[in-house]
Amino acid sequence: MEHSPAKDLSDLSGFSLFETLRVQEGKAWWADEHFKRLRDSVKFFSLPELAGVAWQEQLQKVPRSGDWVVRLTYRAFGGRWQNCPVTFRLDVLFQRFSPAPNPLRCTWGAYRLAQNDFLRGHKSGSRMVWDLMLHQAKQLGFDDIWICDRADSILETAVGNLFLFTDRWYTPPLELGLLPGILRQKVLGTGAVETLNVPANAKIRAAVRGNSVAGLTPIQTIGDCQLNLELARDWIREVSRQVKLPLSG
Template sequence: MPPLSPDHTALSPFTRDDRIYLGEGLFETLRVQAGKPCYPDLHWQRLHDSAARLHIAIELPYADWLQRLQQCLLEPKEPVNGVKALLSGGRAARGLLTTGTDPQLVLTAFHYSPVTTPLTLVSSSWQRDRNNPVYGFKSINYLEAIMARRQAAERGADEVLFYNMEGEATETTVANLFMISGNRLYTPPLSCGLLAGIIRQRLLTKAGDWGVVCQESPLTQHQLYDADALFVCNALQGVQAVQRLDNTAYDSHHPLFLLLREKLKDDALA
C-alpha cells in the first residue's frame, strides 16, 4: 500500500471540517444512454428535496444541474455510461447539531457493466425499523448495505432482501422490489421504510399507460413466495429479474416483466 499523503485534503474535494465525514451527505447515480443522462429532472428533484429535509443549503437551479451533467460527460476520454453526483453536508464546527455551510457537489462520470442475468436473493438476517427516516434518503452512509451484501455472498446469493419489524418486505441493498401476481404489479409503499427510487416512480407513473395494473401494497414473505415473478429496479440497472428468493424459484422471463423492460428502454430518454 502506498504511503498516505500528509495532507489528506489533497486527495479529497472536501475540507476537513465538512460534515460528509460524519456521514451527512447525499448522492445520485444516473444512467447515461446515447450520451445523455436518463431522468435528470427526477434525480435533481430528489436531491433537492432531500437536501431541504436535511437543511443542506444547496442552490442549484435545474438549468445549472443540466449544465454540470453535460460538462461532466465531456471530460472523460473513455466511454462512460453513468454519472455519480455527491452532495456534501457542508463545512461546520465540531458537533452533531451544527449546520453546514458551502456544501460541495461533486460529479464523476464512470463506466459500469450492466447485470443481465437474473438475481438470487436471500432474506436478511435482521429487520429494519420502518419508522427510521434514514431509509428515505439516498445517503452516503452505506455500511448496512455493505454488511448485507457480504452476508448475501457468504450465503451464495447476489443480494439481500430486507424486511421491517412488521414482517413486510422493503427493498434490497440498492434496488426497489416489485412482485407480479395474477398479471398485476405490486410494490411496497414508502411507509414500509424504503427509498423512493427513480425507476420505481416511473413504473408507478407509467404502468397505467402501458395497460398494466400496478399498486402499492405491503408484501409479506409468504406473499412473495407465492408470487408468479419478482424483479428489482434501480436507476443504473433498470429492471432485473429475480430467479430465486431463499428456496423459492421464479419465472425470470415472465411476459409482464419483459414488457416493462422494453417499455422502460424507450421511457428513459422520453
Template sequence: MMVYLNGQFLAAAEATISALDRGFLYGDGLFETVRVSRGRAFLAAEHLKRLRSGAAFLGIEPIPTDAELAMVWTELIRLNGVEEGVLRVTVSRGPGPRGYSPRGAGPATLLVTVHPLAVERGARPCWRVVTSTKVRGTGPRILCRFKTCNRLPQVLARAEAEAAGADEALILDERGCVVEGSSANVFWVMDGVLWSPGPEQGALDGVTRRWVMGHCRSRGWAVREGTAPVEEVRRAEGMFLTLSTLGVVEVREWDGRSLPVWPGVAELQGAFERALAEV
C-alpha cells in the same frame, strides 16, 4: 478518471475533501445515482428533484441550480469519454465543528463522478437473491424519500448477499415484511396485481421504481403500493427489481428456490431500453 469537486475538474487522485467534512464523519449528506445513456443523463430531472428536496429537508446549502449541475456532468461525461455509464452526484453539509450539531457547518461539498456501465448496454441479467438475516429495516422512514450518505444497512446486506454467492439481498422490516433490496426497489406479482413497497413501508422512493409504476399504469396494469410477510411473497407469480443503473432486473432465484417467470418483465425491460435510446 476525472471528477468534479467544489468548482474544479480534477484527476480523482488529486481530489481531496476536508478531514472535518460531515459527509465523511457522519454520513451527513445526500447522493443521486443517474444512468448515462449515449452520453446523456437519464431521468435527470427526477433525480435532481429528489436531491433538491432532500437538501431542503436537511438544510444543506448552497446547492447549484439544475442548469449548473447539468453543465458540470455534461462536461465530466465528455472528459471521461463515457457513453454508457453511471453518474453519481454527492452533496454533503461540508466541514464543521466536532459533534452531531450541524451548527456552523458549511458550505456544502459537491462531488460529481462518472463511471462506465458494469454490463453491456441492452444486457438483461437475471439475479439470485437472498433474504438478509442481519438487517431489519434501513432506518427512519422519514428519510426514505431521499438517498442519504449513511448506507451502512445496505452495505451489510450486500456483503451478506455476496458471501452467499447471490447478486442481491432482500431486506425485511421488523414485522418480517419485504421492504426492498440493498440497492434496488422490489416488485412482485400476486393474483395478477403488481405490488411494490414504497416510503410508507420503509423503502426508498426510487426514481426508476416510479418510472416503472407509471409505465405499468399507462398499460392498464394493476399496481399497488404496499408490502406483505415474506412467507406470502414467496408465493408470488414473479419478482423483479428496479434500480437506476440496470433498470429492470428479473429475480430467478430467492433463497435457493426458483421463481416463476412473469411475462411482463420482458416488456418492462424493452420499454426501459427504448426510453434510454430516446434520451
C-alpha cells in the same frame, strides 16, 4: 416531519446525499427527476440550497461518448474536527457501466430494519447496514438482498425497488419507509403494477428488481425458493413497451 432552517452546520461534518444515474452517449437518463429528488432531500434536511447550474456543471464533466454510471454527491466539508466552518459542495464521480447479472440470485437481508423510517426515503451516505448486508450476501454468492422491516414487510433490495407477483404485480408502498425510485414511479404510471404491503411469508411467484441505472432485471431465486422467470420476463417486456429504458449494455 418539519425542520427549521439549519444555522449551525458544524454537526453535519461528513453528511452526504447522492444520486446515481446512467449516462449513455451523452444522454443522462431522467436527469431532471434525479435532480428534483436530490433537491427535495436538501430542502427536507434544511441544507444550503442546491443550484441547478451546479448540477449541470457536474454532469457536463461526464464524457459525451460511452456508457457511464454517474454518482453526484452533495456533501459536507469541514466541521469541528477540521477546525473550519461546514460547507456543502456537489461532486461527481463516474465509471464505465457494467451490466448486472441477469437473472439475479437474491437472499434475505441478515437484519430487520426499523418500521416506517422516514430517513430511508432519502439517498444519504448513511447506508452502512445496507452495504454490510449486501457484502455478506455477495460473499455467499448472491447478487442482491431483499430487505424487510421488523414487521416482516418486504421493503426493497440493497440497490433497487422490488416488483413482486402474487396474484398480480405489486410494489411495496412508500409509507413503509422506501426510497421513491425514479423507475418505480415510471412503472407505476403504466398501470402495470399496484402498491401493496407484501409480507415476507407471502407466496411470491415472480419478482423483478428495478433501478434507473440497470433498468428492470428478473430475479431467479430468493433464498432457496425458485421464482418464475418467464412470468418476470413477460412483465418486463410489457412495461418496456410503455417506458423507454436504458440499454442493458
